[in-house]
Amino acid sequence: MWLPVAIFLAVCATVILIRLFLGPTPPDRLVGLDTLNTIVVASMVILGMAFNEVIYIDVAIVYALLSFVTTLFIAKYIEKGKF
Amino acid sequence: MILNVITYICIAIGCFFNMMAAIGLHRFPDVYTRLHAGTKCTTFGSIFLIVAVVIQSVNVWVAEGVSSPQSILTLHAVIALVAILLTNPTSAHAIGRAAHRSGVKPARAVVDDLEKEKT
Numbered sequence: 226m227w228l229p230v231a232i233f234l235a236v237c238a239t240v241i242l243i244r245l246f247l248g249p250t251p252p253d254r255l256v257g258l259d260t261l262n263t264i265v266v267a268s269m270v271i272l273g274m275a276f277n278e279v280i281y282i283d284v285a286i287v288y289a290l291l292s293f294v295t296t297l298f299i300a301k302y303i304e305k306g307k308f
Numbered sequence: 309m310i311l312n313v314i315t316y317i318c319i320a321i322g323c324f325f326n327m328m329a330a331i332g333l334h335r336f337p338d339v340y341t342r343l344h345a346g347t348k349c350t351t352f353g354s355i356f357l358i359v360a361v362v363i364q365s366v367n368v369w370v371a372e373g374v375s376s377p378q379s380i381l382t383l384h385a386v387i388a389l390v391a392i393l394l395t396n397p398t399s400a401h402a403i404g405r406a407a408h409r410s411g412v413k414p415a416r417a418v419v420d421d422l423e424k425e426k427t
Contacts, residue, residue: 304409
């Protein structure tokens with residue numbers, strides 16, 4: 226029941242990766258990265274339910290918070306041109 | 309039985325909106341409309357996917373008794389949902405502001421209030 230959902234999310238993530246490589250401007254790539262982060266968090270929760278492992282969901286929580294910090298720092302870098 | 313039906317409906321809505329986000333990133337013309345597709349659709353879809361996980365997990369938890377290890381999985385899935393809900397709109401706002409200040413203009417905008425405010 227859960228594994229097809231995870232495979233579908235992996236296909237979505239692959240389609241978003243194409244935008245991440247193509248994106249003409251740096252903010253385009255950042256939008257792709259932010260979308261990809263959310264998809265990865267959702268698929269980690271799905272995989273944790275599929276294999277009945279709590280540690281995957283803990284990894285998803287930490288990944289969500291760290292990717293938020295990463296996105297804020299890259300946005301600040303794009304805004305000013307320096308840190 | 310009815311819980312399985314609700315779970316399948318939640319999974320269908322979540323997969324549909326995540327697919328819409330992936331397609332919208334390729335169909336829209338500039339950064340701001342892509343931001344519109346990329347962040348809102350994935351937040352909505354991920355809410356429904358994690359709610360589906362929580363429903364099934366609570367079902368197992370109730371069947372196994374109060375002190376089952378399934379309770380940890382349920383509570384941590386709820387915490388992951390709260391983390392997504394708090395962080396995703398904030399980062400979308402930061403990306404939009406940074407894109408406008410770095411000089412990327414909207415493709416077919418008629419009114420640009422942020423530009424008017426700056427001058």
